[in-house]
Amino acid sequence: MDKVIVAQNLSLGYSKDEYIIKDVNFSIDSGSFVFITGASGSGKSTLLKSLYGALKPETGSLVVAGVELKGVSKGKLNLLRKHTGIVFQDYKLIKEWTVEKNIMLPLLVGGYDKKVQQDQVEKLLSHVRLKHQALKYPKELSGGEQQRVAMARALSNNPVLILADEPTGNLDDYSSQLIWNLLEGANKDLESTVIVVTHHIPEAMRVEYKHFHIEFGKIHERI
Amino acid sequence: MNAFKNHLSLIVALLGILFSLQTFIIVERAIDAYKQNLANNYSLVVVSKKNITEKTFQEKYNLVSNVKELAPDNVIKKLNSGIDKKNIELLKLALPKFYRLQLSHYPSPNEINSLTKSLLRNKNIMKVETFAKSHDSTYKLLLLFKSVISVFAVSVGIITILLISKELKIWQFKHTERMSIMGLFGAPTWLSSAVLFRLAIVDALIASSLAFILFSYLSSSDWVVSELTNVGISIKIFETLSDFSLMLGVALLVSLLLASFIVISHKEEV
Numbered sequence: 184m185d186k187v188i189v190a191q192n193l194s195l196g197y198s199k200d201e202y203i204i205k206d207v208n209f210s211i212d213s214g215s216f217v218f219i220t221g222a223s224g225s226g227k228s229t230l231l232k233s234l235y236g237a238l239k240p241e242t243g244s245l246v247v248a249g250v251e252l253k254g255v256s257k258g259k260l261n262l263l264r265k266h267t268g269i270v271f272q273d274y275k276l277i278k279e280w281t282v283e284k285n286i287m288l289p290l291l292v293g294g295y296d297k298k299v300q301q302d303q304v305e306k307l308l309s310h311v312r313l314k315h316q317a318l319k320y321p322k323e324l325s326g327g328e329q330q331r332v333a334m335a336r337a338l339s340n341n342p343v344l345i346l347a348d349e350p351t352g353n354l355d356d357y358s359s360q361l362i363w364n365l366l367e368g369a370n371k372d373l374e375s376t377v378i379v380v381t382h383h384i385p386e387a388m389r390v391e392y393k394h395f396h397i398e399f400g401k402i403h404e405r406i
Numbered sequence: 407m408n409a410f411k412n413h414l415s416l417i418v419a420l421l422g423i424l425f426s427l428q429t430f431i432i433v434e435r436a437i438d439a440y441k442q443n444l445a446n447n448y449s450l451v452v453v454s455k456k457n458i459t460e461k462t463f464q465e466k467y468n469l470v471s472n473v474k475e476l477a478p479d480n481v482i483k484k485l486n487s488g489i490d491k492k493n494i495e496l497l498k499l500a501l502p503k504f505y506r507l508q509l510s511h512y513p514s515p516n517e518i519n520s521l522t523k524s525l526l527r528n529k530n531i532m533k534v535e536t537f538a539k540s541h542d543s544t545y546k547l548l549l550l551f552k553s554v555i556s557v558f559a560v561s562v563g564i565i566t567i568l569l570i571s572k573e574l575k576i577w578q579f580k581h582t583e584r585m586s587i588m589g590l591f592g593a594p595t596w597l598s599s600a601v602l603f604r605l606a607i608v609d610a611l612i613a614s615s616l617a618f619i620l621f622s623y624l625s626s627s628d629w630v631v632s633e634l635t636n637v638g639i640s641i642k643i644f645e646t647l648s649d650f651s652l653m654l655g656v657a658l659l660v661s662l663l664l665a666s667f668i669v670i671s672h673k674e675e676v
């Protein structure tokens with residue numbers, strides 16, 4: 184099977200003298216569904232940041248969709264990001280844009296035409312049960328609602344790779360289930376690779392998944 | 407409301423710049439007009455043994471714009487009692503010639519000195535009266551006025567820089583986040599900064615239009631016109647085309663520089 188992510192002797196950190204992720208090797212198959220767990224502060228978000236190129240490898244190499252991220256050019260990185268849907272732990276919604284426009288962002292960047300943008304936004308708004316909030320601004324929404332907007336945005340251009348950082352962290356069981364259904368759907372129907380950081384792996388998963396656990400800067404697969 | 411607030415702060419800063427710029431231009435124009443007034447009222451008197459034509463004066467001395475021969479009739483009248491007409495004509499010929507020289511611009515004391523020297527090099531010219539005392543004090547007053555204006559211009563410049571750098575911080579704060587987020591979804595710089603540049607251009611247009619309206623109003627206001635006429639200066643406060651082009655240019659330049667600076671200094675946050 185094709186590998187969408189290959190990490191070799193990868194170390195990550197915010198300063199030269201202290202690495203958060205230390206010399207790890209792992210790979211992720213294309214089209215797979217992966218959960219990443221670990222204690223708070225263990226480096227889960229740090230790992231995701233490296234996967235979308237916001238944090239450069241300190242040592243080793245990290246290849247995502249065939250692109251070496253160590254010393255990657257801005258143009259190549261942008262191309263990669265156009266096909267990556269990210270749900271950030273702190274949502275990162277654009278304050279001065281409406282919910283609708285926020286969800287459209289990846290479509291805007293991708294240069295899709297207006298009709299496609301509108302249809303896609305309609306569809307996703309109903310998937311995350313936020314049709315009635317389409318024209319609100321992020322600060323007018325509850326935390327959980329903002330999180331669902333972030334999810335809808337990540338999925339709007341049917342990305343090849345989905346990176347979600349605790350996408351159900353602020354949601355009740357019902358809304359959490361909506362999110363899991365969406366991610367499973369993207370994985371099953373669109374064959375997107377899905378990587379989710381979470382503290383709770385849901386009981387009933389309809390797709391096969393792998394589970395990586397981060398501890399003391401190392402990544403282990405749990406079987 | 408939100409969008410309005412986004413625009414307001416930059417527009418106010420730009421308006422401030424345009425207002426002081428135009429004020430400075432107006433003051434410069436007023437000084438120039440005043441200098442022209444002074445030049446028109448100021449003249450030298452030259453005493454010469456022989457006739458010198460206006461043309462000769464103008465060719466030899468660049469500064470000289472206008473020459474008037476002073477008729478000696480008044481002097482002669484005073485002497486006159488029993489002198490007959492024929493002798494008076496002879497006397498007139500024997501008397502030196504008096505010329506009043508007007509200058510093309512208001513001269514500095516140095517210019518007067520060198521003009522005097524070069525006039526005296528002419529063998530025929532016996533005396534040059536420059537009315538130096540009163541000229542010097544007027545000139546000093548003018549210099550003082552100019553330096554006051556320069557201080558004003560420098561302070562306006564400093565205030566402008568402060569205003570703009572404060573604006574820069576606000577803009578950076580406002581736009582960095584959006585630009586970063588757009589970048590995380592693969593937007594190239596031109597796309598993530600498009601809003602910024604559009605805002606910069608729109609605000610520059612709005613600010614220069616507001617300044618245009620303000621100064622058009624001022625230049626047609628009766629009060630301003632009569633105040634200026636009272637001090638004897640007639641200038642145009644607002645040259646519709648050239649002043650407006652300058653305003654628009656300055657506003658666009660400042661706001662586009664501001665936007666470019668933000669784009670260049672933008673770093674992706676981790």
Ligand SMILES: Nc1ncnc2c1ncn2[C@@H]1O[C@H](COP(=O)(O)OP(=O)(O)OP(=O)(O)O)[C@@H](O)[C@H]1O
Pocket residue numbers: 197203221222223224225226227228229230272676
């Ligand atoms: N921008 C940053 N600059 C410096 N250090 C950072 C930065 N972000 C995170 N860290 C440090 O890196 C470590 C790992 O942080 P990270 O956010 O990856 O944890 P996490 O596993 O996602 O935790 P959580 O479950 O609480 O989200 C922490 O000790 C944190 O202090």
Ligand SMILES: [Mg+2]
Pocket residue numbers: 227228229272348
């Ligand atoms: Mg985290």
